[in-house]
Amino acid sequence: MRKPLGAALLALAIAGAGAAPAVAAPVDNAASFGKGVDAGSVTSVVDDTVASTADTLGQVLNRPKVQAVNFAGTVALSNCSGSVVRFPGSEDNDPALVMTNGHCLETGMPGPGEVVVDRASSRTFTLLNSSGGRAGTLRASKIAYGTMTDTDVAFYQLTTTYAQIKSSYSINPLTVADTHPVKGTAITVASGYWKRLYNCNIDGFAYRLKEGDWTFKDSVRYTSACNTIGGTSGSPVIDQATNKVVAVNNTGNEDGERCTVNNPCEVDESGNVTVRQGINYAQEIYQIPACFGVDNKLDLNASGCVLPKP
Secondary structure: OOOOHHHHHHHHHHHOOOOOOOOOOOOOOOOOOOOOOOOOOOOOOOOOOOOEEEOOOOOEEEOOOOOOOOOOOEEEOOOOEEEEEEOOOOOOOOEEEEEEOHHHOOOOOOOOOOEEEEEEOOOEEEEEOOOOOEEEEEEEEEEEEEEOOEOOEEEEEEEEEHHHHHHHHOOOOEEEOOOOOOOOOEEEEEEOOOOEEEEEEEEEEEEEEEEOOEEEEEEEEEOOOOOOOOOOOOOEEEEOOOOOEEEEEEEEOOOOOOOEOOEOEEEOOOOOEEOOOOOEEEEEOOOHHHHEOHHHOEOOOOOOOOOOOO
16 A cells, blocks of 8 residues: 555645646545656656666677557546556457445445445546546446455456447557566556656565555565555556566555555565665556456456456
């Protein structure tokens, strides 16, 4: 979880960062899960550079070319960020899905062990174009899935298909990667709420990430450059080389406390606890495509699906 949006706005005011966006957002729906601040719609850009280095034999190792990640396909919620996503097997005429955090649900944060499935919802989302401008409004028909157990993720099914969104707004969904993210990967956390891009690398993975009563498995740890804040919860974490979504942004250690809300701690296989103040995290999503089949229909009993069940 991340600090409340109110605290984030106060920090911006002190720093003279500008006015907050004109949306109602009293909280990031949990005192912290998520980050993202850049009031006044200030956007950062990804340096389009090709990094190279000589190996021990004097040969040059060319890394994948970094793409210019933008806001197309991201959405702003009333209190969080999110994105229109498709899975590798999704089709253009499938009902579109919006991905965000479980703690961003309008119904409140799911408790440990709680799973929300197929719950009616008419929530709206502001769809953004590549520059972060408002492209249109999308509406949910239901919460297809939401939980904060083992992970922190929610999927809304929309009243429109991917093809209809493309036809109306010329915007394609982001594709969810179905392979485990890799340490060292250059990533961008794209916050639709704040219209800001945070650029850093995957620093590693936390075997268990414990925050208050919740425990997340195999979480992505960022390098310190991704200093996300309240409001970026639910932002897609995008691989700069492939432009695919490899995780969903959700929390960070604010104050250096140990395993408390807003201050998650890492727990290794032996039970050793590590606290990393100022470091932020995301939840992996590579196994989720296995849980959605034909017509983007959720099937928690499908082979390879490891999402918690109700």
